[in-house]
Amino acid sequence: MGVAGCGKSTLAEALAQHLGWTFVEGDLCHPPENVARMTAGIPLDDEARQPFLRNVATALTASRQGAVASCSALKRDYRDLIRQQVGDVLFALPHLSRADLERRMSQRPAHFMPTSLLDSQLATLEPPGPDERVLVIDGNLPVAEQVRRIADALPPS
Template identity: 55%
Template sequence: MTRLVVMGVSGCGKSTVGALLAQRLGVAFLDADSLHPPANLAKMAGGVPLTDADRWPWLRLVGAALAAEPHGAVVACSALRRPYRDLLREAAPDLRFVHLVGTRAQLAARMSSRDGHFMPVSLLDTQLATLEPLAPDEPGVELDCTLDPGSLVGAALREVVAVTR
């Protein structure tokens, strides 16, 4: 069974890559943004960064959703800090991570080109400041988000999924 979180800051391609990975693996896909309470979405849309107090209940929902999928799942979730990822692993101990990374300029350009997304570019710097890359003992891989989605899916399948089977 495969359980993956495609993680990173806003604009890195989590939803696109996550949906493609889930399709290739034949497992459920969930965009963790869909589990945010309306208050969190309103805060971010208003340019106010979330606090840990805002994030913990949301992350518990994400972890429960991961654990509830009997055949595995891929979730697109920022999972910016190690403690957030630890909480997700408590719910799904076999969890692996695909961290999509890019430069601030690349991410800002991608965010600016999106229509109708709740996350403003003005919050990118707070996300980058909060981000803690995967530690060597965390199961996963870091990939360059500027690669095309198909290449990212291929790399994730080779680097993360193959070692979990």
């Protein structure tokens, strides 16, 4: 989980490969109208995010052996919606400075999410509560180290 540029997709794909699970690219779960809004620099509101979140949850439950998704899940309500449909979920939040996020976003010019939406994402992000299963990790750590820390936090299978 996390704002644009934090490394969600890279981390989720590496974690899925490490675990032998299915990788769900959250960006592909957005309805076309959401992609069009973000491409135009218009932030998504709660209503627009609902189909996206349901699509992510559906994709997670479709895998029998386990799945890892990249999904912003910026608000508690969004994470709760996913939990309601999927069940027990460990969210991982790579934490980076705004400057690091902006630098990363500027290095992916073909992505539909413009850097101009970073501030709205940061404003929307609700830090996880102490009762949520969220692992906050340093997003500047090597991906392999982030994967190790997340894998270590998962219950034994």
